[in-house]
Amino acid sequence: MTAGLPLGRGGGRRCAVLGSPIAHSLSPVLHQAAYRELGLDWDYRAFDVSAQALPGFLAGLSDEWRGLSLTMPLKRAVIDLCDRVESRGRLLGSINTVVFDERGRRSGHNTDVPGFIQALTARGVRDLDTAIIIGGGATAASAMAAAAELGAHRVTVVARSVERASHLTGLAEPLRLAVQLVDFEALDALPAADLVVSTIPAAGQSGIAMHVARLGACVFEVSYHPETTPVLVAAREAGVPAIPGFDLLLQQAARQVELMVGVAAAPVEAMRAAGLLALSQR
CATH class of the missing domain: 3.40.50.10860 (Leucine Dehydrogenase, chain A, domain 1)
Structure with a gap:
């Protein structure tokens, strides 16, 4: 071809x-x-x-x-x-x-894992204990590994389909993480974390953006297209430090x-x- x-x-x-x-x-x-x-x-x-x-x-x-x-x-x-x-x-x-x-x-x-780590440390995020990851795909797995390398002990994965994201729980032992897997309906009940990483497309963020933004001391938006996503807008409105997807790219x-x-x-x-x-x- x-x-x-x-x-x-x-x-x-x-x-x-x-x-x-x-x-x-x-x-x-x-x-x-x-x-x-x-x-x-x-x-x-x-x-x-x-x-x-x-x-x-x-x-x-x-x-x-x-x-x-x-x-x-x-x-x-x-x-x-x-x-x-x-x-x-x-x-x-x-x-x-x-x-x-x-x-x-x-x-x-x-190269997503070292990309995550470099993007986070460049913004001053170097020591984590807890993280919340929105989405259950391949990029979420890399975000989990990066969080573990930065010291995280507990990661909560929030997925639209818990069943389709269940493979991520298998990373708990090799990454030395306590992993919790919940669906989007649990967002309101989650305690805040040191870092929230959104790995879902911008089109799927509108109904949950404010909930996501308020869950972390820092919000990392993986998507760079469009440059400004609902999660980034919500984080900025809430006064939460936000890292745009271009940094990871x-x-x-x-x-x-x-x-x-x-x-x-x-x-x-x-x-x-x-x-x-x-x-x-x-």
Whole structure:
């Protein structure tokens, strides 16, 4: 499907972000900014790919490809299509990065966890005891792992469907967390926590935004599209410190650049400037 795509100018490597929907993605802006700063003539684009189409897409890639970023609904689907998967990504059931070696072998990585940690610590959140995570998908698993690494002992997961999110309770022992799983109807009864992470789309936040915002000493909104979500608005109106989704997007993308390109440190500030400019023009 993609082997016939032209290479970057000068025969550079190819990378891409896959997901569905994907037209809103800022990943091409961030990665291309990194390539410019690093003096690389690489190409990075977005492709709308469903979970069902993913095996065929991967099979059609030529040896010019170096890496892929994965978003909804592919973070679980890609795991069994990798030749090697890092232990953290395997545990969480969430892979958002695939890197190809010189023989075309696929290694799967999770850069969401270090992205969460870097975004939180950069905003002064370094020591947690409790956290509440809204949503029960792959990103929620990464948020749980990040909270654990920052010292959290107790995490409450609030999911629309407790049954579909039940796999997250299996992370309690390996992450050394006490995990409680409740549905949205329990929001009003939950005690406040050090951190609340919203991993649900903006379209599903309207009826619960104020409840979510009032549950945490700090609110982390994972979604960056749209830039301002109901949860972010509610947090700001309530005077609660809020971290926007762009912070996570930027930091996880920086780790991806390091993995795909093989550099020790991605040019984060160049990526940040390009991403914020693109957001301001939407």
